[in-house]
Structure formats: structure tokens, C-alpha cells
Amino acid sequence: MLEKTLVDSIKQNHSLTQAQQLALGKFIDKGFPTSKWEEWKYASLKHLNEFNWLWSPETLSVNFPKPDWKHSAIIQTLNGNTHSEGALPQGIALLSVSEFMAQNPTFESVWNARNPILDQNSLYDLNEALATDYAVLWVKKGVKIAEPLLHHYFVLGQQDTAVQSKIFIYLEEDSEITWFEQQRSESSHAILSNYVQDIWVSKNAHITLIKDQDLGQNITHVDHTFIFQQESSLVDAFTFSINAGYIRNNLHFYIDGPQVVSNLNGLYIPGEGQLMDTHSVVDHRMPHSESNELYKGVLMGNATGVFNGKIFVRPDAQKTNAFQSCKNVLASDRATMNTKPQLEIWADDVKCSHGTTTGQLSDEALFYMQSRGISKATAQTLLLLAFVQQVIDKLGHDEIRAELSDKIVNKIQASLGLTI
């Protein structure tokens, strides 16, 4: 069924390159992930087979409110089509991948050798098959932009729609940007939002990547963010998963040079009817690098959470420091959390540590607070906000921090109001 509608639709609307045909074949062979796939055990997408998807999304326009704080540019990805709203700052260009590769002929072979881990990732194949000449944000050598670049990622549809989006951020040596991505949706129909974001961070470059995922209840969002780091580069990544019926974050870091620092910060706060799954990979391929993972989760209503954190330290990656922490609070009896740290270390001179915990709010603490006149819902909110604060505090940008903090407070308050 899936196969037929997909192939029919593609024949009508696309002419596929050989690589795309190959990817399409792979996807059709594997299908959507089911709970029988180890990597998708708690986050099956089998139900996606039941929809009669529109595989070529309509181009619709949308009004996106502009922030009242200073930003350097706005880039929109609307149902897979990327463009910039207004001019981009000096030293930054937005162009198609074919143009980009034509202008960087030596890069193509480097790019093709990057070798990400794609086991059990049929949605990546699907994206590869359907995301045509996607956009590249090219940050030129030495360009440093202090104000955030705002990325409006949007999916919408007037019928059940499968959206494939892809974007590539290429940072040349010594460049620096902050990418603030607001993922939003507008649809009363089901949407499969399948998003691939590749980021290449050259020597000495620095990117702060902030994802604010606030999508509708009927959205299935699968996010593949693959970051390739060269010597002495720095990445500060933040993923705030606030709303969506289903979110799967595949966040991969490939450390391909020495003196690299990779910071992964994440907060997921699923409520009633929501599933949020983080699968992180930190692949230390070169020596003298450092990775720090700090994840926190608050699970409310009948929410499901998944955290799988893989750290690979390859034989060449001596003197690696890798830390991982994942702490969760079940704020409801009906919520579940599945955690699995997975460390594979082939080098001997390394420092690695990891810890995952899942607990509940203490009844003692709640009673103590109530005995001072604080209602149970407020007491829970205060404790949960104190719990998530550590991740929010790591955001260096005041306005973004305030905006996200408000959003998180509102979500937690609203969800607790529902479950009392």
C-alpha cells in the first residue's frame, strides 16, 4: 500500500537521480521502523502506514511572528523549501547544494567520505530519496556573527502530508554563528515531518545550535542532525523538545579532529499523548577531544520518553574525555521513561563517565511546601522548574533563554493542571 502510493506519486512528480532511486529502494525494502527494530523499540512508526500520504507537499504561505530582539537574519524552511527573508549578513550565503558543490569542487569527495552511522534509519533514506536540491547555508572563513540567525522551520498541510526537509550548514575555518531554530506546525491533519540537518564545522569554527521544538499534537517529527567537527572546533547544541505528538531526535556528533569540544544539552517535557525520543551518538574518532552531554526530562500525563546515548571512542581517540548525564522525573504515575546509555571504548587512555536516573518528586518535599501554603500544583511546578533550570541556564543568550523559559513554565503548568 505504502509502496504503491509512494512510487505512483514519485513517478508523477519527480524524476529521480540514481542515488535517489537507490535510497528509495532502501526505504521501500525496510519500510517505517517498528518496535521490532532495536533502535526504535519504544518509538515505533508503524502507524504511519495507515495514512494515505500526500508525498509532494503543497507550497503554502505562513505568517511567522518576528522576535522583538536583535537577530542577524531570518531563514525559513517551509514544507521543505528554504529561503531567506530579506538580506543575509556579509560573508553568509544561502544557495542550493548543487551550486555549493560546483563552487567547492574539492569538498565533494571529503563530504562523501564523512561516513555517518545510518543503521536502522529508513527515514534518512526516505529523506534522501525525496529531498531534492536542498539549501546550504555557507558561512565564510573568519566570519563571526554575534546576533542569532533565526531559522523558522515550518510544516503545514491541508491533508495528511509527508514533508521531507533538508538543510546543510557549512562553517569555514574560524567562523562563528548562533543558529536558533524554531520548529512549528499548523495543520489539523497528520504530518510526517522528516528533517535532515547536516552541519560541517571546520577548524576553529564555533556554532551554537538551539532547537526549540514546539509542534502540534498530530505531528510526527523525526529530526536527524549530523554534526561533523574538525580540529579545534566547538559546538554548543541545545535541544528543547516542548510539544509534538511524536519527536525522535537523532543527534550525531562525529569528532574528526583533535581539540574538539562537543556540548550536548537537552530538555524534553512531553505531556499527555506525547512521545519524545532522543538517540544521541558521539563518535570520538580522533584524540584529545571532549564531549559533555547533559539531558533532563520531565514526563507528565501518559507521556513516553526515551533516551539512548551512544558514545564511541575509536582506537585512535586517545586522551578523550566523554561525559554523559541523563536525569528524569516522572511527574505522573502514567508516564514512562526508557533510558539506555551505551558506551563502546576501544582506546585505553580515556576518561568516560555516565549516569542516568529516573525518579519521582518527593512526597516529603511536596508536603513540606504545602504546609507553607503552596498548592500542590505550584509545589510540583516549583520543584520541576528547579530541576530543569540547569539546562536552561546554559543558554548564553538572554532573550532566547527568557523566551524558552516562559514556554517551558507554561507547558509544565498546563500539563500539571490537566493531570491533577
Place this chain on the structure above:
Amino acid sequence: MLSVKNLHARIGEKEILKGINLEVRAGEVHAIMGPNGSGKSTLASVLAGRTDYEVVEGSVDFLGKDLLELAPEERAAEGLFLAFQYPVEIPGVSTTNFMKSAINEIRTYRGQDPMDAVQFLKMFKEKMAYVNIDQSLLSRALNEGFSGGEKKRNEIFQMAVLEPKLAILDETDSGLDIDALRIVAEGVNKLKTPQNATILVTHYQRLLDYIIPDFVHVLYKGKIVKSGNKDLALELEERGYDWIISALD
């Protein structure tokens, strides 16, 4: 103000309070003494509204309201305060923020406008002077890593801020050094008015040298087995509980 009648409470299958009767009027100080495990903290928790305990019989009237019908936060808003024997750590929430939430929820309950930041700060400063507590302690996460004495002093500070009508102090004197004991006792005395009342749970006569009780009760195996005036506490200090217990058996 408080009228406890034939109060029975249990946890699981175990009955801990077995018929407590207690009358407290405005302006009075009551001391409750008794051996370890006799049910003093249980009584305090039941009055504050801890749901682990099941009230199986009896009634509690507080200022004309059926106390047992109220949620813990409503009891607090009605003017009841419990200083915990073992104050609980509240990770990540400072005393200042904690008290701001408490004050404003109580004010909302009472139909008053919330306090603004300036008013709040002024009031906070005044109360800090009462119990001689340091600002740095109040900006730390509440009770987290506090010393035993700091926790107790913070309880009295919270009491000063909330100005309860009835305060129950569960062994607030335990673990205090001599100076802290005096400060805490002075704090309690300063907060005393003809309109409010205090119940002191204590093991030691020492505290009662500073805060003179109008009544002293002995709680034993879930019942008040003897009541008297301040002299009873002196007698207990001298003779222990045996003479009372053996007279019962």
C-alpha cells in the same frame, strides 16, 4: 482556637494516635512532652494535613472550621504552621522564592492582592532581624546542605514571615547551640500576641525556661495521659516518665 476531640489516627494497620483531646485558646502556650515514639510528631503531622496518616475517629476544629476537611495548603492559609522536626530539603528552590510563593498563594486564598517585590523585600529584612538569619542562607536552595541548627533557625524564620495564628514547633530546640536556642526562643516570644497560640513539642525543660508554657501535657502511647502547668515539666526533668507510666499500668 484549636479543639481536638478523641482523635484516632493510623498509618497502614498501625494505630498511632488513640484518642487525643486537646483545647488550645488564643494567647496560650502549650508544651507537649513524652517519650520517643509516643506520637508527638504524628499528632503534629495529622494537624498539618499529612495524608500518609488516616484519621479513623474524632474531630478537629480550628477557628470554627473542620480542619480535617482542609488540604495542607488551606490549613496554612487559615493560619496553621508546623515547624518540622526534620525540615525537608527542597532542591533548587531558595528560601526567598519559596516564601514569595507561599506568601502570595496565602494572600490569594485570603482575597488579598499579591505583595510586590519592594514590600516583600522590606518585610523579609524585618523578619531576618527577628531570628538573626543571614541573607546568604536565604538565597541557597532551601535546607540543602544546611546544618541542623540552620534548618531549625530557618523554620522559625518562615514562621516569622507567615505570622501564623497557631504555630506547632516540633522539637525546634533539638540540635540548637545555646545561643541559637536563645535566639529561637526570643523569636517565638517576640511573635507572641494575645491573638495567637503556640504548641511546643520538646524533650527538654531548657526551652521552657525561655518560653513559659501555660500548660504541659504528657503524650504516651498515643494518648495524653497527664496535663499540668509549668511545674509538671520541672518534675519530668527531675523524675523522668516512669512514675507517670507506672501509675497507668
